[in-house]
Amino acid sequence: MSKLGIRMQRLTKGLVRRAQYSGPLARFTTDRERYVHVGIGEVGGWLAHDVVFPLTDLADAQKGLGVTGGAAEIGVHHGQLFILLALYLAQDERAVAIDLFEQQSENVDGSGKGDREILEENMAAAGVDRNRVELITSNSVDITAGQILASLGAPPRLFSVDGGHTPELTVNDLQLAHATVAEGGIVILDDAFSPMWPGVIQGLLTYLDQPDCLKPFALLGNKTLLTHDAFCQPYRDVIAPFAQHLHHRQDNVFGHPVTILRA
Ligand SMILES: C[S@@+](CC[C@H](N)C(=O)[O-])C[C@H]1O[C@@H](n2cnc3c(N)ncnc32)[C@H](O)[C@@H]1O
Numbered sequence: 001m002s003k004l005g006i007r008m009q010r011l012t013k014g015l016v017r018r019a020q021y022s023g024p025l026a027r028f029t030t031d032r033e034r035y036v037h038v039g040i041g042e043v044g045g046w047l048a049h050d051v052v053f054p055l056t057d058l059a060d061a062q063k064g065l066g067v068t069g070g071a072a073e074i075g076v077h078h079g080q081l082f083i084l085l086a087l088y089l090a091q092d093e094r095a096v097a098i099d100l101f102e103q104q105s106e107n108v109d110g111s112g113k114g115d116r117e118i119l120e121e122n123m124a125a126a127g128v129d130r131n132r133v134e135l136i137t138s139n140s141v142d143i144t145a146g147q148i149l150a151s152l153g154a155p156p157r158l159f160s161v162d163g164g165h166t167p168e169l170t171v172n173d174l175q176l177a178h179a180t181v182a183e184g185g186i187v188i189l190d191d192a193f194s195p196m197w198p199g200v201i202q203g204l205l206t207y208l209d210q211p212d213c214l215k216p217f218a219l220l221g222n223k224t225l226l227t228h229d230a231f232c233q234p235y236r237d238v239i240a241p242f243a244q245h246l247h248h249r250q251d252n253v254f255g256h257p258v259t260i261l262r263a
Contacts, residue, residue: 031127032056032087043122045080045112048221050246050263052084054239055220058186059088061238062157065231067184070094070152074140074173075163075190077112079119085158086128094132096151099163101137109199111165140164141172145179155182162190170203178207178214184231187214192224208254216253219260224253232257 028034036052062068071085076099086095099114100106107113116135123130134151136143140163149155159177163169170189177187191197192204204224207213217232218225218239227235236259242248249260 035083035087035126039122039126040080040084043080043083043126044078044118046222047080047084048263050221050261051223054218054242054261055188055223056084056088057242058225058235058238059085059158061235062184062186063090065184065234067157067182067231068093069154069157069182069185070096071158071160072096072098072148072152072156072177072180073160073162074098074143074176075112075161076114076119076135077162078115079122081160081162081188082119083123083126083128085160086123086133087126088158089132093154093157094134094152095128096134096136096148096156098136098138098140098143098148100139101135103137103139106139107164108169109164109166109197111163111197140169140176143176145176148176148180155180155185157182157185158188159185160188160190162188165191165197166199167202167206170200171206174203174207181214181227183228185227186235187226189224189226191222193219194222205254215256216258217256218258219253219262221262 028037036056070093071089073082073085076082076097082097089095101114101116104113159181161173161177163173181187189204192200214226215229215232216224216226217235239259239261242261247262251258251260
């Protein structure tokens, strides 16, 4: 299909989506509700649904735990998770998305394919406040902690690591996340236990060898969540009620107690 054809198809989908919102789905009154119940399924990506509600409960609980700041993601693709994070921010918090976008020749392991145009359309359809979002086209190895902090104006409380899935890029991106997150910030690492991407677990193990590393506290679907020691148990308490709805186990990941939830 031609590029114009693809754009027309997306435009039609967007119109249908807006029409649905004003029809029976109008019962969802906020952008957040519409996105988690409808919009998220219409954005291309791999986010498993078992991740969404425990993650949004964690994001909501952060304020009560005194954890504030914006959101950052390395590896955005079409924005499926980024939009979710952006919609769960407070009015005074910002989000930054870092991706190779049009520099796909540097995508060494072919993990996803960021597209700025599709991302912009998806953010607009979901009601993301574009004034509080910065998109940075870059290889994550060329990004500094200072750039992320300058973009957000504060250390992020949510940081998704989902760029290149090689060991080296995983370590690089985890270190960037570590260097920038707020005290009690949550790092969301993709695919650490996926047999398709063995580089990620290798990178995670290298990162966890550092004495002051963040600790894993939960496995939500394909996401491994890490934070500072003092916040691991409070966050596990936040997601404990999901044990009633999802498959769950309590176990250890490399010596750290974790809550495992899976649909
Ligand atoms: C698996 S996809 C991300 C999926 C996304 N988090 C979502 O919610 O749908 C991986 C993304 O990482 C980007 N990427 C790959 N290598 C990268 C690198 N070295 N630096 C920055 N982005 C990279 C790709 O362009 C792609 O968009």
